[in-house]
Amino acid sequence: MLYKLNLEHILFLDIETVPQKPNFADLDENTQMMWEQKSQYQRKDEFTPEEFYERAGIWAEFGKIICISVGYFTSKGDSRNFRVTSFYGEELELLKQFKQLLQEHFNQTRHLLCAHNGKEFDFPYIARRMVINGMNLPYKLDLFGKKPWDVPHLDTMELWKFGDYKHFTSLKLLAHVLGIPSPKEDMDGSMVKGVFYEEDDLDRIVSYCELDVVTTAQVFLKLRNEELLSEEEIKKV
Template structure:
């Protein structure tokens, strides 16, 4: 573990978000949004009529910020315990009120100096960070400075993305967090559920606690992966603290 990393760790926050379709079904979408969703499906349907627009909404609505919403934001940070051993603490904000979740997250990251805070997520540049910003705008919540990247030069943006770190400039394919965890022999987070089940678990099982456990475990995997991508040893399991 380098002295530079230990210094940066105090302003380093790893995160993951879980999103679901904003409505329990396509039929509950306002008529105007139904028409716009029908148009949206044309961009990825590509002649495939296997699923109806309603089925596509339930299956894919969660990944679009215009049609989905955030139900959980998990976040974690490295620290060193009394024995000077690297440790990790993870917690989460969740609920049915998306605006309240976003306000809690905004308050959290504004505790850090915006010019020093490093946010890290897997595929964060393409998904987590823009999704958070768009949903904040929809709720008329001012975007924290740490998430504002408009007009900034690339080297001024402190965000870290483990998928980018793995790509080394290769943009031909997507590599999942689960796959990289397997490659680096890191215990996975898919024991209880997987990402494609979040909408169903939320709307049908109404088990938000289950979603939050899954989201927090993704952040634990993210933290271990980040360390391995820098050739650091993983955090020992006994040094990981989970706060529900």
């Protein structure tokens, strides 16, 4: 089935998130209490709620999206291109731009969204932040009433599981074992909060996010046993 999919019908994506506030102390008292309760199981007694707040960006209730990068294939004759673009900055505005892209260009039944660990993180996170920001969900993110086989989402981590529900493989590890050349990265996910709030370098985060989109597409090609993208085929728009 994977081999039958038209690559031009797939929108590859990745998101970068940070805590809603730079520091735990910046939260109001009620939100601090909610965070303490929400994070209790994960942090146990090893960290205080304040110390654990560094990780608040992974929860949509306490984080926000600062970048959504997307990529899609185009072809003309024997020529193949992978176009990459990003929406970043103020959350409400970037969510509106991403929703507009879905509604205008990826709104047909044949269109699919693809991300690494997207079903556990990217897709629900975007949907939750849209609801929190008072937005109606686009069709591709509104799963209510859909049967599992009608959900228009692909997940490269799930594809790699091959039915193993316990297995987790990072995008970086998967790219490594599949022999996909690793681009030179000057940061990783754990650094996003510091780069955003302390260094105020959103451009660096956007570049990092776009690299993950390209890597996700490369993994997908490898799972189909197809030729990887060359640097000349990757276009930033």
